[in-house]
Amino acid sequence: MSTLNFNKDSFSIDNLSWASVDAAKLPKKSEENWRYLKWGKLKKINFHGDFKNYLSDLDDLDLPQLDGYTIVIENGVFNDNLSHIPTHLDGLEFSFTKNNSLVKEDSYFDVLNTCFVNKSVNIRTVANAIIKEPINIVNVITSSEGFVNTNTHLYLSTNSSLTLNEFYLASDKTINGLTNHQCSISIEKEAKLVLNRYQYPNHNFQICKDVILQEEDSYYTSNNFSSSGILVRNDVRVKVSGENCHTELNGIFTPSSNEFIDNHTLIDHAAPNCKSFENYKGLIKSNGIGVFNGKVIVEKDAQRIEAFQQNNNILIHDDSTVYSKPELEIYADDVKCSHGSTTGQFDDEALFYLRSRGLSQDAAMEYLTLGFVHEILDCFKNLNHREFILKKFLLN
Amino acid sequence: MDTVLKIENLHCQVQGQQILKGLNLEIKRGEVHAIMGPNGSGKSTLSSVLAGKEDYEITAGQILYQNEDIGELSPEERSWKGMFLAFQYPVEIPGVSNINFLRTALNERNKALGRDQISAKDFLRLVSEKSSLVGLDNKLKNRSVNEGFSGGEKKRNEIFQMAMLEPTLSILDETDSGLDIDALKIVSNGVNTLKSEDNATIVITHYQRLLDYIVPDFVHVLYDGKIVKSGDKSLALDLEERGYDWLKLEKAL
Ligand SMILES: Nc1ncnc2c1ncn2[C@@H]1O[C@H](COP(=O)(O)OP(=O)(O)O)[C@@H](O)[C@H]1O
Numbered sequence: 001m002s003t004l005n006f007n008k009d010s011f012s013i014d015n016l017s018w019a020s021v022d023a024a025k026l027p028k029k030s031e032e033n034w035r036y037l038k039w040g041k042l043k044k045i046n047f048h049g050d051f052k053n054y055l056s057d058l059d060d061l062d063l064p065q066l067d068g069y070t071i072v073i074e075n076g077v078f079n080d081n082l083s084h085i086p087t088h089l090d091g092l093e094f095s096f097t098k099n100n101s102l103v104k105e106d107s108y109f110d111v112l113n114t115c116f117v118n119k120s121v122n123i124r125t126v127a128n129a130i131i132k133e134p135i136n137i138v139n140v141i142t143s144s145e146g147f148v149n150t151n152t153h154l155y156l157s158t159n160s161s162l163t164l165n166e167f168y169l170a171s172d173k174t175i176n177g178l179t180n181h182q183c184s185i186s187i188e189k190e191a192k193l194v195l196n197r198y199q200y201p202n203h204n205f206q207i208c209k210d211v212i213l214q215e216e217d218s219y220y221t222s223n224n225f226s227s228s229g230i231l232v233r234n235d236v237r238v239k240v241s242g243e244n245c246h247t248e249l250n251g252i253f254t255p256s257s258n259e260f261i262d263n264h265t266l267i268d269h270a271a272p273n274c275k276s277f278e279n280y281k282g283l284i285k286s287n288g289i290g291v292f293n294g295k296v297i298v299e300k301d302a303q304r305i306e307a308f309q310q311n312n313n314i315l316i317h318d319d320s321t322v323y324s325k326p327e328l329e330i331y332a333d334d335v336k337c338s339h340g341s342t343t344g345q346f347d348d349e350a351l352f353y354l355r356s357r358g359l360s361q362d363a364a365m366e367y368l369t370l371g372f373v374h375e376i377l378d379c380f381k382n383l384n385h386r387e388f389i390l391k392k393f394l395l396n
Numbered sequence: 397m398d399t400v401l402k403i404e405n406l407h408c409q410v411q412g413q414q415i416l417k418g419l420n421l422e423i424k425r426g427e428v429h430a431i432m433g434p435n436g437s438g439k440s441t442l443s444s445v446l447a448g449k450e451d452y453e454i455t456a457g458q459i460l461y462q463n464e465d466i467g468e469l470s471p472e473e474r475s476w477k478g479m480f481l482a483f484q485y486p487v488e489i490p491g492v493s494n495i496n497f498l499r500t501a502l503n504e505r506n507k508a509l510g511r512d513q514i515s516a517k518d519f520l521r522l523v524s525e526k527s528s529l530v531g532l533d534n535k536l537k538n539r540s541v542n543e544g545f546s547g548g549e550k551k552r553n554e555i556f557q558m559a560m561l562e563p564t565l566s567i568l569d570e571t572d573s574g575l576d577i578d579a580l581k582i583v584s585n586g587v588n589t590l591k592s593e594d595n596a597t598i599v600i601t602h603y604q605r606l607l608d609y610i611v612p613d614f615v616h617v618l619y620d621g622k623i624v625k626s627g628d629k630s631l632a633l634d635l636e637e638r639g640y641d642w643l644k645l646e647k648a649l
């Protein structure tokens with residue numbers, strides 16, 4: 001049994017919260033959902049909570065060009081100077097306020113999040129509002145060994161639509177920091193949300209949990225890009241509670257040497273006549289470890305569900321590792337579901353073919369990489385962002 | 397006439413299995429050589445080892461290309477020096493546009509040879525000139541490399557790429573297989589147009605039919621990893637009539 005180490009004086013939370021924190025324990029290896037995670041590196045660090053704002057310019061960060069409105073959260077706190085969002089935006093309300101977490105606590109990190117978060121990012125669309133400009137949230141950690149907890153509430157009112165781009169990163173010299181993030185998303189009738197997430201905390205840790213609730217006729221797409229990070233853990237839980245919903249989870253994860261990226265997703269179909277599509281691709285570099293564990297549940301009365309799930313992985317080297325576990329639990333009888341998982345290496349014959357036409361080994365590998373991920377890459381509709389992530393996983 | 401390719405006593409092993417067992421061949425500029433032989437005799441192995449495929453180990457002998465021993469060169473280095481292999485089974489590469497890939501191929505070579513990058517304008521001019529040579533459908537140029545192409549389209553695409561790269565030595569591995577007679581004529585016509593006094597071609601096939609259209613100067617019979625017979629184009633007609641069974645007989649005797 002174990003916990004993380006905190007330099008308690010550096011945090012400003014009360015004794016009651018400390019009591020909860022101290023009582024909670026890191027998940028054990030015997031817990032199926034956490035079995036691949038090793039806590040060694042995290043446990044060596046004495047985390048602090050003593051933050052100032054360090055950033056003076058967004059240009060100092062590794063970001064693509066950001067269109068639309070930008071909210072900068074530095075070490076868990078809204079950075080007013082660097083953000084660019086009007087206080088009165090047609091159809092959209094934004095605030096940074098105290099707010100109770102809507103996520104049910106069921107892991108150590110949920111408890112920590114509840115205890116440490118002070119204020120949350122709240123974004124709410126007004127009914128029927130079509131927000132044309134994307135909202136960018138830049139979530140950056142700028143202090144080494146810092147422990148940052150963040151919390152976002154997204155509320156899409158009936159028949160509204162929004163695109164959100166979230167960036168999780170660290171400033172240049174920041175190492176061994178931990179960001180523990182939670183996001184609760186509520187999508188009302190006929191509303192539509194596209195969430196693009198870009199995770200590249202480099203020499204830092206990140207734990208991330210999204211809980212999504214979809215009402216009837218709603219649309220949810222998340223496109224997830226995870227590259228470098230000592231340890232990145234993503235939990236996505238979608239509950240589809242109304243009929244005629246569209247749910248789509250796309251992901252690319254590409255851990256490099258000594259990095260660990262762990263994806264756990266759950267789509268729970270609780271209502272009939274819905275469709276869900278899940279497609280994750282792992283490109284595992286030398287000495288990297290990746291996990292995909294995706295579960296789809298079709299509840300008893302959820303008839304006429306179409307659910308498709310696919311996970312394909314490429315191991316770049318003999319010392320790359322991936323654990324893939326697609327799961328279907330079906331309790332209804334009239335459904336169309338499929339799932340599949342493949343793990344392999346780049347085709348030698350394809351590599352030879354490209355090189356025989358004069359492509360260098362590196363250029364040929366880039367093309368094969370592109371060929372492998374293009375399906376997911378195309379889901380990111382912003383061309384600048386697409387370029388940006390393409391560079392990231394070619395270089396990484 | 398100067399020699400483009402000289403293969404001396406070539407022995408080649410694939411995954412511990414000896415496939416080529418002492419092969420000799422000399423090809424000069426301006427010549428077309430046909431290599432025929434039954435399935436499994438080592439024709440594709442020869443083309444792969446010439447193009448530098450990894451794991452194809454040369455255990456004895458050597459390959460001299462323009463008087464240089466190329467045994468240690470990578471596939472791309474061989475390509476930059478003007479070698480080209482049209483694959484028996486062209487590989488499908490989803491998500492990689494045919495045309496982008498070719499532009500990269502040209503520019504990688506330009507970079508390696510210290511030349512300027514090709515301009516967009518010159519490139520497009522080259523593409524339209526060379527694709528008309530083999531009647532490659534415009535749509536196919538922008539599609540992913542070979543993805544969803546018919547057998548014939550793949551082979552045309554190989555010759556289109558050959559035309560773009562203007563090789564000094566081309567090796568066509570069963571380019572005729574999977575082609576109907578019209579496509580065969582078009583592809584052969586493309587190859588003949590590309591032929592010159594400066595380059596050389598190896599045509600691998602096991603049907604004589606192709607050699608009506610691409611007329612060889614020499615015909616060799618490859619059997620069990622060795623060239624067992626060489627002659628002029630009449631040898632191909634001979635083979636067509638007699639089949640390959642006599643080879644087994646001769647070997648047994
Ligand atoms: N990659 C390989 N691994 C093992 N054996 C191979 C491989 N490629 C070819 N061979 C073997 O080498 C022999 C020659 O094959 P190949 O060169 O393809 O003949 P051809 O092209 O004349 O039909 C065959 O017996 C085949 O089984």
Ligand SMILES: [Mg+2]
Pocket residue numbers: 439440441484570
């Ligand atoms: Mg063959």
